[in-house]
Amino acid sequence: MDPRLREYLRDLTEKEIEDLKAKYKKHVKSTRDGFLNTRIKRMFLHITNWESKISDREIYDYFYEIRERTKSAIIDMQILCDVLSEKQLQTIFGTKEYKPKAEDLYPIMEVLNSLITERYYQGSKKKLEKIQKEREWRKLILEDVTVRGLLWYYNSGILQTSLNRRLIQDSMETIQILSSGVVKLSPDSVKVD
Numbered sequence: 579m580d581p582r583l584r585e586y587l588r589d590l591t592e593k594e595i596e597d598l599k600a601k602y603k604k605h606v607k608s609t610r611d612g613f614l615n616t617r618i619k620r621m622f623l624h625i626t627n628w629e630s631k632i633s634d635r636e637i638y639d640y641f642y643e644i645r646e647r648t649k650s651a652i653i654d655m656q657i658l659c660d661v662l663s664e665k666q667l668q669t670i671f672g673t674k675e676y677k678p679k680a681e682d683l684y685p686i687m688e689v690l691n692s693l694i695t696e697r698y699y700q701g702s703k704k705k706l707e708k709i710q711k712e713r714e715w716r717k718l719i720l721e722d723v724t725v726r727g728l729l730w731y732y733n734s735g736i737l738q739t740s741l742n743r744r745l746i747q748d749s750m751e752t753i754q755i756l757s758s759g760v761v762k763l764s765p766d767s768v769k770v771d
Contacts, residue, residue: 580628586641587622595624613651618644694720721757725750732765 590598599606606619620626632640659667671686683691694716731737732746747765754761 580630580632582634582637583628586637590624599623599625613647614644690723694723717757721753724753725763728753729763729765 602619602623606616606623606625614622617626621628658670662670672684674682674684728746728750732743732750737743737746743765750764751761754763
């Protein structure tokens with residue numbers, strides 16, 4: 579890999595690259611693009627090589643555009659969540675693409691899994707500490723997702739006993755205190771639809 583790309587892309591092992599190619603094989607062949615076109619998907623998955631005569635400025639501009647388009651796509655997805663019917667949302671986020679098996683994840687969980695899955699690295703203690711520090715921001719996202727999920731259960735009517743509700747409250751507080759040191763959300767502070 580071009581060393582200039584290391585600032586923007588993970589340094590993947592050959593096995594990780596092959597696993598990603600297999601995971602996204604069907605998507606890469608799709609004639610319908612998402613916000614990444616087929617050429618870009620192929621470059622990210624190491625199916626196609628990056629251009630060797632690309633300048634530092636072109637690399638920066640390229641990844642700037644990817645970041646901005648991703649932010650915009652996330653907001654577009656938020657708009658869809660705010661305006662689509664439950665049936666449409668279920669079709670997008672709650673329908674497994676393959677034959678439903680226990681180990682298959684829902685599409686939205688595939689996204690979250692790619693974002694928060696812990697990849698294990700071997701190497702010096704110093705390198706591992708650096709990687710953990712770089713990933714600290716993920717902990718706060720996972721805290722928010724987990725607490726909001728528990729809050730949804732708390733307010734959904736599924737929990738029938740005060741013991742169940744107390745367990746959820748205690749779990750929410752514990753996760754927030756251990757993760758960020760601050761209890762930002764509690765059943766008393768937010769009512770979930």
